[in-house]
Amino acid sequence: MSTTDTTQSTDGGEAENDRQKYRPRLSKLAHSLDQRIVGIQKKILQEHSDARANLAKLRHAAASAPGEVPSVWDLTAVDPAKYANGTERSGRVGDQPTPEELAAHTVMTLYAVHQQSRQQGMHRPGWGLGYAARELIGTGDEEQASKRARFDALVTSSTTAELRRHLRTFISLLRTEEIPLDYAMLADDLISFQYPGGPKEVRLRWSRQYYRIPPQDDGAPSSSDISDNTHNGEQAL
Numbered sequence: 001m002s003t004t005d006t007t008q009s010t011d012g013g014e015a016e017n018d019r020q021k022y023r024p025r026l027s028k029l030a031h032s033l034d035q036r037i038v039g040i041q042k043k044i045l046q047e048h049s050d051a052r053a054n055l056a057k058l059r060h061a062a063a064s065a066p067g068e069v070p071s072v073w074d075l076t077a078v079d080p081a082k083y084a085n086g087t088e089r090s091g092r093v094g095d096q097p098t099p100e101e102l103a104a105h106t107v108m109t110l111y112a113v114h115q116q117s118r119q120q121g122m123h124r125p126g127w128g129l130g131y132a133a134r135e136l137i138g139t140g141d142e143e144q145a146s147k148r149a150r151f152d153a154l155v156t157s158s159t160t161a162e163l164r165r166h167l168r169t170f171i172s173l174l175r176t177e178e179i180p181l182d183y184a185m186l187a188d189d190l191i192s193f194q195y196p197g198g199p200k201e202v203r204l205r206w207s208r209q210y211y212r213i214p215p216q217d218d219g220a221p222s223s224s225d226i227s228d229n230t231h232n233g234e235q236a237l
Contacts, residue, residue, distance in 0.1 A: 102194070123180065
């Protein structure tokens, strides 16, 4: 849900509703997180005190690893056996967070940072990271070099820890400019990033978003074989 007029045009006349074409099929986990964030966002925009309290708890856990902050377990937890891919589908998980657990914790806490004190919904379908970055950075003579440098540092992250660190900084920039982001899409990006070949694939995905190239019909989440866990339904805010 958003208080924004969805008929309003952005980027040279593109209608906001048309952003839906830029949202690929979501994995089951991303779809679940989409619904979870939509529910929180609806309550935030309706000024529910419990939702504000939950956002505060999530913000305080943004720099922590999954499972480290007990107060957000009920907001960030996912069942590894239900959503994990590959050999982890057996339900056997180790002592480290699974890619799905890390993605869930990261997007829930980053959304809380993004939504703080904002009167519009900062989670919005179709606003992939590359698309949001272009809105922030600008183009041509209006390109802001310092913000482009921040984005380039994020895009070239070589580890998940580095990516999460840069995301926290970048989300703060989006928040300042009130530029939304699709956190379900980001969840699938984070999952893909953690598998072999994933960083290269995610960078290509972000570059296509940056230059407004719609995803292909078969371009669901990917490298980690999360296309096996995709959900065809898309939830609009």
